[in-house]
Amino acid sequence: MEKRKPNILIIISDQQGIDTIAAYKDYFSHEAWLCHWLKTPNFDRLAAGGYSFLQSNSTNPVCCPARSTVFTGRYSSETGVTYNNVGIDEKVPNMGEWFESHSDYTRVYCGKWHAGGAWNYPDVEGSRKIPGFETIPVGMHGTGDFNDFQVSGAMKGFIMNYKEEKPFLAVAGLMNPHDICYWTPQLHGDKLVPKSDIFGLGKSLPPLPPNFNFGFKDPYPRSQVNFTPAEWQNYLHDYCRMIEKLDADLGRLLDAVDSRADETLVIFTSDHGEGAARHKRVQKWHPFEQSVRVPFIAYLPGHIKSNVFDQKHMVSGVDIMTTVCEYAGIPAPPNCKGRRLKNLVETGETKETMDYAFAEFQHTGRVVRKGDFKYVKIYKYSGNPDQPFIRTGDGKPEKFIPCEGSSRYETLPNKLLFNLKEDPWELKDLSEDPAFSAKMGEMDTLLADEWEKKIIPGTHFDRN
Amino acid sequence: MKNLNNRRDFLKKMGTIAGLTQLPLMGWAEGFSALLSEGVNPSGEFSLLKLENLLSGYQYPVAEKFTTDSFSSGYKLYNLYGGNAVFGGEFFLKSEIKGKNRLVDFSIWRMANSGIKKNQIPEFKYIVSGKVECKSDATLTPEKWKVCSRIATSEDGPAFTNTGLLNEGAARNGEVINKISGRQIKKSFGSMPLSWKWGLVAVVQNMSESSVNELQFATLDEFDAIHENQKIRLLKNVKIDCGKDLLIDFKVFELSGDGVLPTVYWVDNKNRTLFVISGMEAFVLKA
Numbered sequence: 001m002e003k004r005k006p007n008i009l010i011i012i013s014d015q016q017g018i019d020t021i022a023a024y025k026d027y028f029s030h031e032a033w034l035c036h037w038l039k040t041p042n043f044d045r046l047a048a049g050g051y052s053f054l055q056s057n058s059t060n061p062v063c064c065p066a067r068s069t070v071f072t073g074r075y076s077s078e079t080g081v082t083y084n085n086v087g088i089d090e091k092v093p094n095m096g097e098w099f100e101s102h103s104d105y106t107r108v109y110c111g112k113w114h115a116g117g118a119w120n121y122p123d124v125e126g127s128r129k130i131p132g133f134e135t136i137p138v139g140m141h142g143t144g145d146f147n148d149f150q151v152s153g154a155m156k157g158f159i160m161n162y163k164e165e166k167p168f169l170a171v172a173g174l175m176n177p178h179d180i181c182y183w184t185p186q187l188h189g190d191k192l193v194p195k196s197d198i199f200g201l202g203k204s205l206p207p208l209p210p211n212f213n214f215g216f217k218d219p220y221p222r223s224q225v226n227f228t229p230a231e232w233q234n235y236l237h238d239y240c241r242m243i244e245k246l247d248a249d250l251g252r253l254l255d256a257v258d259s260r261a262d263e264t265l266v267i268f269t270s271d272h273g274e275g276a277a278r279h280k281r282v283q284k285w286h287p288f289e290q291s292v293r294v295p296f297i298a299y300l301p302g303h304i305k306s307n308v309f310d311q312k313h314m315v316s317g318v319d320i321m322t323t324v325c326e327y328a329g330i331p332a333p334p335n336c337k338g339r340r341l342k343n344l345v346e347t348g349e350t351k352e353t354m355d356y357a358f359a360e361f362q363h364t365g366r367v368v369r370k371g372d373f374k375y376v377k378i379y380k381y382s383g384n385p386d387q388p389f390i391r392t393g394d395g396k397p398e399k400f401i402p403c404e405g406s407s408r409y410e411t412l413p414n415k416l417l418f419n420l421k422e423d424p425w426e427l428k429d430l431s432e433d434p435a436f437s438a439k440m441g442e443m444d445t446l447l448a449d450e451w452e453k454k455i456i457p458g459t460h461f462d463r464n
Numbered sequence: 465m466k467n468l469n470n471r472r473d474f475l476k477k478m479g480t481i482a483g484l485t486q487l488p489l490m491g492w493a494e495g496f497s498a499l500l501s502e503g504v505n506p507s508g509e510f511s512l513l514k515l516e517n518l519l520s521g522y523q524y525p526v527a528e529k530f531t532t533d534s535f536s537s538g539y540k541l542y543n544l545y546g547g548n549a550v551f552g553g554e555f556f557l558k559s560e561i562k563g564k565n566r567l568v569d570f571s572i573w574r575m576a577n578s579g580i581k582k583n584q585i586p587e588f589k590y591i592v593s594g595k596v597e598c599k600s601d602a603t604l605t606p607e608k609w610k611v612c613s614r615i616a617t618s619e620d621g622p623a624f625t626n627t628g629l630l631n632e633g634a635a636r637n638g639e640v641i642n643k644i645s646g647r648q649i650k651k652s653f654g655s656m657p658l659s660w661k662w663g664l665v666a667v668v669q670n671m672s673e674s675s676v677n678e679l680q681f682a683t684l685d686e687f688d689a690i691h692e693n694q695k696i697r698l699l700k701n702v703k704i705d706c707g708k709d710l711l712i713d714f715k716v717f718e719l720s721g722d723g724v725l726p727t728v729y730w731v732d733n734k735n736r737t738l739f740v741i742s743g744m745e746a747f748v749l750k751a
Contacts, residue, residue, distance in 0.1 A: 137615065187546075
């Protein structure tokens with residue numbers, strides 16, 4: 001008799017940079033990394049029992065595009081979700097649909113989906129139901145403060161109560177630490193960010209990062225904010241507490257998983273990171289490490305190696321679909337771009353090519369990570385407005401309006417190069433240095449051959 | 465514990481909040497404006513700014529002074545979203561003496577579809593309720609509890625798809641032991657005094673009544689997570705003149721520590737916690 005496949009639990013947080021896990025202190029030793037300013041016993045427990053990828057990237061550091069990749073195994077240029085609130089190409093199956101047609105897994109989604117289109121606000125039934133999944137109706141959007149304990153509580157209930165013979169594929173979409181978005185002046189930061197240390201937090205206020213001030217010309221200053229240092233410190237403090245709240249929610253889910261007699265593969269990641277005052281930035285959208293680099297942990301005690309902190313292999317959200325299919329014993333959907341990670345996380349060996357990773361940002365931005373280097377290239381944006389999207393207010397489709405017009409990327413420079421080993425805070429752009437012209441060429445070739453030529457462009461699709 | 469099966473009666477009883485009546489507009493808005501115009505804005509008032517849209521119409525609940533051991537209170541929950549306080553649920557707490565201990569009933573429900581248009585999804589709620597046996601001490605040390613949680617469309621409705629949980633737990637010897645669905649989950653909280661998240665509105669009332677200015681403890685969060693290094697301290701005393709002979713002395717307390725955003729409690733001179741404001745969430749005592 002064939003052995004029962006493991007249950008699969010995917011936990012995805014929102015806006016969590018990689019340095020927010022206390023167990024990673026040895027690998028992020030500078031005191032300004034946030035792992036020195038928070039306590040994450042449950043992330044630490046997950047990391048101790050599992051396999052952490054420290055070179056893990058968001059494939060497109062903003063919610064919908066990144067999530068469309070996680071749940072399809074295709075880059076956002078292929079899902080058609082190159083920006084928030086456009087739907088996944090109907091030709092690209094999501095994880096729930098693929099498991100529905102290729103496995104006997106029970107499929108349940110709880111919490112934030114936001115992988116594009118009308119399903120951003122999923123219904124339990126009807127056209128807004130997330131295709132392929134049964135939806136547990138809590139926490140689809142809103143705030144982590146208000147919703148996350150509902151999501152972790154409901155999913156804990158589901159996991160602990162589940163008694164069917166067939167395995168489950170469950171997703172818990174947690175909002176935090178995305179709440180930090182509302183700490184920005186554009187939203188209502190004036191009501192949420194104290195201008196001084198009014199709460200007497202003193203030494204628990206994190207310091208400003210070394211790249212708070214930086215010298216290179218910034219091609220995309222969108223998410224820069226002019227907080228005072230005191231406001232930034234309060235901002236960082238509250239971001240750390242949001243991570244700790246998220247940690248409690250993670251703990252609930254791990255308690256449920258660990259209490260089961262059968263096996264459950266847990267994959268934890270985040271859709272994108274957070275500016276965290278680096279380069280004076282909030283939020284995401286941009287190609288810098290605080291925006292692109294996210295946690296990625298695989299956990300299956302007895303199978304997946306424990307306490308591994310892999311600094312060598314490059315991974316991203318695109319690798320999740322292929323990997324969960326591998327664990328479920330089913331083929332990955334056609335044209336998936338992800339690597340299969342099962343062998344690597346179980347044995348430490350892999351035949352997959354894992355020495356580079358790609359990301360996109362803001363329609364025409366590209367990021368290549370290889371070795372110690374990060375290469376950023378920004379193509380000129382056509383300003384094509386013919387992309388439908390769904391207004392969140394009334395749910396009706398409208399024309400997509402680029403938020404900063406068609407000239408957004410006409411400001412040069414349009415290329416950046418960083419040596420992340422020597423310059424982890426991305427202070428020195430090497431793209432104009434003749435000594436690195438060969439490296440620039442190598443990265444350009446890699447981008448063209450391994451990414452641009454292999455992409456099958458997708459189109460937006462919305463089932464409203 | 466049998467009352468857990470009769471939640472509707474419990475909520476109905478709690479909803480009336482014995483002893484509380486309501487006065488017509490008590491000039492709270494004017495008092496609040498005056499407070500700000502006086503430039504008294506170093507700390508606690510920062511938290512009230514988040515409730516600005518709410519306070520203009522707030523009706524000050526009038527009641528006899530709460531005693532520290534026996535009281536009942538009901539709160540409206542607000543999601544501080546988009547710069548405004550938006551209603552999102554309710555919280556009820558009832559404390560009574562049981563021998564040397566206190567027995568606390570609590571119930572909290574939140575809209576499960578926050579952020580979703582109402583007509584797009586049935587009105588699901590995430591409901592947590594239970595009974596907690598506590599010591600009559602400063603932190604209301606929880607000793608035993610029985611807590612239900614589930615998603616449902618009504619207080620009496622069935623749990624949605626496997627989401628219901630019954631958690632029977634106890635804390636002793638630095639350890640929390642929960643029994644859920646026949647499985648036991650243990651967590652350690654060390655040597656710190658223990659409190660519990662939903663009981664903190666009563667803890668600050670205790671502090672106010674007994675003039676305690678600072679407490680340090682660990683908190684039981686949702687009865688299954690522990691946050692250590694919690695500190696509640698008196699931030700300041702504030703007097704608000706709301707007109708019509710209504711002069712309210714507030715003690716403003718602040719909670720900080722692991723896993724919590726700075727949380728401000730406003731306790732009035734009737735020993736009632738009127739406002740709890742934390743991050744993007746606020747609890748406001750019902751009139």
